[in-house]
Each structure stands twice: as structure tokens, then as C-alpha cells.
Amino acid sequence: MNEKVKLPKFMCDWLKGFEKNYPLNVITKVDLLRKSEYNEVSYWLSGNVDNQWKLIDALRYGYEAEPEPRWGIKAGNCYMDNMIKWQFDCVTPDFIIDDELAYFTNKTKADDLVKTLGFGEVVDLNKEDKADE
Structure with missing residues (x-):
């Protein structure tokens, strides 16, 4: 089927x-x-x-x-879990997806924040979640 x-x-x-x-x-x-x-x-x-x-x-x-696009910022093994406070924690992609303050639906905005921070990388949380399984 x-x-x-x-x-x-x-x-x-x-x-x-x-x-x-x-x-x-x-x-x-x-x-x-x-x-x-x-x-x-x-x-x-x-x-x-x-x-x-x-x-x-x-x-x-x-x-x-298709799932809504969800872009996160990853630095090492940590993900940004609060866009307002620019806070990173060692959490799972599932945690980020469940928290509306932790992901972007627009990749350009995530890229801009990485440039502002000077570190990190933008990752597709929908794919990150699957890679961890």
C-alpha cells in the first residue's frame, strides 16, 4: 500500500x-x-x-x-531555547518545537540572528528531530 x-x-x-x-x-x-x-x-x-x-x-x-517549517539555532550540542533572551540549553529538538519562543518559521530571520550572535548554525528542526531517532 x-x-x-x-x-x-x-x-x-x-x-x-x-x-x-x-x-x-x-x-x-x-x-x-x-x-x-x-x-x-x-x-x-x-x-x-x-x-x-x-x-x-x-x-x-x-x-x-507537510510539517510547518521550524528553524532553530544550534551551538555545539545546545539549542537556543529562548529567542528573546538569546538563551541556549542542552535540550532536544522536540523541546524546541514545543516551545514557540524557541524556533523560527522564517530561515532568513534565523540566519540574521546567527550573524548577530557571531556563532551557531541554523538547523531544520523537523530534520534534526528525525536524525536523532
């Missing part, structure tokens, strides 16, 4: 709108393009053929939203 496809949240929201109005097996390419003109869905679909296949697989096997 195939796994559910991970799609960006905006794609999941867009598909849910279709599910309310149409059975998914009758959506045509014309419907997809007409409903998504001049927005991020259209850009996502037209920008990459792999994304088109991802959408096809999502319709066939089901889908779920």
Missing part, C-alpha cells in the same frame, strides 16, 4: 475546497487551472512537473500537509 503524499498546507486547503464542491475523481485539468489562476497553487503546479505528479499521487493515495 502506498503512503499518503505530503503536500504544502496551501495545496491541502485548496484540495479540501474542491472536495466540498466536486467529487475528486471528476476534477479536470481545466478545473484545476481555472480555479487556481494567479495564485500560489497555479505557481506551484506550473513551476515543476514533479509537483504535478505529486498532486496526481495525492489524489490517488491520499494526502496530508
